[in-house]
Amino acid sequence: MFQVRIHGRGGQGAVTAAEILSVAAFLDGHHAQAFPSFGSERMGAPVVAFCRIDQRPIRSHDPVVAADGIVVQDATLLHEVDLFAGLQPDGFVLINSARSAEDLGVADLAVGMPPGHLLTLPATSLALERTGRAVANTALLGGLAALSGVVSLASITEAIRRRFPGEAGRANAALAGDAAGYVDTLKEELSRA
Amino acid sequence: MREQIEGSQAIARVVGMCRPQVVCAYPITPQTHIVESLGLQVKRGDITGCEFINVESEFAALSVLIGASAAGSRTYTATASQGLLYMTEAVYNAAGMGLPIVMTVANRAVGAPINIWNDHSDSMALRDSGWVQLHAADNQEAVDLHIQAFRLAEQLSVPVMVCVDGFALTHAVEEIDIPGQDQVDAFLPPFVARQRLDPAAPLTIGSMVGPDAFTEVRYLAHQRLRRATDLVPAIAAEFAGVFGRSRPGLLETYRAEGAETLVVAQGSVTGTLFDVIDDLRDSGVPIGAVVVTAYRPFPAVLSPTCCRGPLEWSSWTGRWRRGPAGSWRPTSARLCDRAPRARRSSPGSVADP
Numbered sequence: 427m428f429q430v431r432i433h434g435r436g437g438q439g440a441v442t443a444a445e446i447l448s449v450a451a452f453l454d455g456h457h458a459q460a461f462p463s464f465g466s467e468r469m470g471a472p473v474v475a476f477c478r479i480d481q482r483p484i485r486s487h488d489p490v491v492a493a494d495g496i497v498v499q500d501a502t503l504l505h506e507v508d509l510f511a512g513l514q515p516d517g518f519v520l521i522n523s524a525r526s527a528e529d530l531g532v533a534d535l536a537v538g539m540p541p542g543h544l545l546t547l548p549a550t551s552l553a554l555e556r557t558g559r560a561v562a563n564t565a566l567l568g569g570l571a572a573l574s575g576v577v578s579l580a581s582i583t584e585a586i587r588r589r590f591p592g593e594a595g596r597a598n599a600a601l602a603g604d605a606a607g608y609v610d611t612l613k614e615e616l617s618r619a
Numbered sequence: 620m621r622e623q624i625e626g627s628q629a630i631a632r633v634v635g636m637c638r639p640q641v642v643c644a645y646p647i648t649p650q651t652h653i654v655e656s657l658g659l660q661v662k663r664g665d666i667t668g669c670e671f672i673n674v675e676s677e678f679a680a681l682s683v684l685i686g687a688s689a690a691g692s693r694t695y696t697a698t699a700s701q702g703l704l705y706m707t708e709a710v711y712n713a714a715g716m717g718l719p720i721v722m723t724v725a726n727r728a729v730g731a732p733i734n735i736w737n738d739h740s741d742s743m744a745l746r747d748s749g750w751v752q753l754h755a756a757d758n759q760e761a762v763d764l765h766i767q768a769f770r771l772a773e774q775l776s777v778p779v780m781v782c783v784d785g786f787a788l789t790h791a792v793e794e795i796d797i798p799g800q801d802q803v804d805a806f807l808p809p810f811v812a813r814q815r816l817d818p819a820a821p822l823t824i825g826s827m828v829g830p831d832a833f834t835e836v837r838y839l840a841h842q843r844l845r846r847a848t849d850l851v852p853a854i855a856a857e858f859a860g861v862f863g864r865s866r867p868g869l870l871e872t873y874r875a876e877g878a879e880t881l882v883v884a885q886g887s888v889t890g891t892l893f894d895v896i897d898d899l900r901d902s903g904v905p906i907g908a909v910v911v912t913a914y915r916p917f918p919a920v921l922s923p924t925c926c927r928g929p930l931e932w933s934s935w936t937g938r939w940r941r942g943p944a945g946s947w948r949p950t951s952a953r954l955c956d957r958a959p960r961a962r963r964s965s966p967g968s969v970a971d972p
Contacts, residue, residue, distance in 0.1 A: 444792075445625070445792045448623055448792050448793075449623045449792070452623035452794060453623075457794055458623065458792075458793075458794070459791060459792065459793045460791070460792040460793075461786065461787070461790050461791040461792065462786070462790055483794075484793070484890075485757070485889075485890030485891070485893050485894055486890045486891040486894050487757075487784075487787040487788065487791060487887045487888075487890055487891065488891050
């Protein structure tokens, strides 16, 4: 089973991202489950959403504790919430930031992980460029697909188009593609280094 | 067809397929997605011949349905937590008048402290109100139980609560097999009221009864509710024939063969419980589970079984070591060699291992 935790703030689309990821996994032929962790959340408050992906039907409805993938939508959460609790040794971390892991003060975390498993992605900048809106959730999904390979980019973009019919869906699907391309380039550079 | 869909959306879709004639609800988390979707379906004309009535409270919502049901309409509502408690008086009236209303309870803790998350305190508070209470273990069962609930309610003239864990199920996006309209139509015939309010043929429903007859009427209601212990499995078997999915109805066992410990549970925690049981079985621990689907009427078959530790999922006070789910134990304690114990448990833990 591959378990994902998406950390964001209310209004950034963490819950929607988890839902889209689960639909993408479903389209890929996997079993998947997504659900939010709502409190009395409001715009700007820390939010967590979960997604499980497996080859077998998923029975548990517990929150994800042992995470194989952690997506951080908002880097201001980094030293505010225990984002990386339960991260598995071969897990993946994707942080929405134009800054490097060193700059963000999470280089220590990367040391214990396989090379290339922790990346920062300027998802908000990519989103502004492609959609004109500072909502980075679909970019991060494209990035996660490229980083982990747990779902295909084709299914991510299809799930995005189903969730947002019309132009919004087309733009966000293209944005996911942009982000996946960015991550692929980063991975290539890392493998050459 | 199998879809990746939110539990609430799936429930709303199948309730729509059951062709309700009056839906009346007041919004409360975590029930809102269900009634929002039904409101949209009615507005779009996806559900034909259905009136969606907005009201000022849960008490009004169920009161409207009591009137609509008494006038011969198929009726539906959904609520949770404080909302269910606010409609308490009407909950008893619906049962006493034998009205086949179907209600989803998106189970949520009762404040204070205010808590929008899941536990079973809300529906447990109304366990003796005369409604059938069915608990869904997962979203597929939630969908399937709603279709069966209308059949059961109308065949027996009792209201049915379908209890679905708030957030854990209502907000979970999962793979769910959504039936076709033709299947639902084949299983659920149009509602024909046994008696209905009609100016052309006046009658009284829910009339005044004195002490001379009150106990007798309540006794009849009790007997009628007990008939559900036969009808629930019969309807479940018929459901399996039409939809190709089989669940036993009253209760379900998991790896119970040769078990020295059986954990009794209900609701969405059972999925986690099954995973834990698989792990424990792999390491040689003889453990299994009994999942209670029908909490009211309580499956009598469980009483003489020596089970340990119901996984309580509701907060309670003032009763030593035993909550509502463990209340059947006085009966079983006499029948077991070893008196079973109940223990309050926290999410994901196994009581009395």
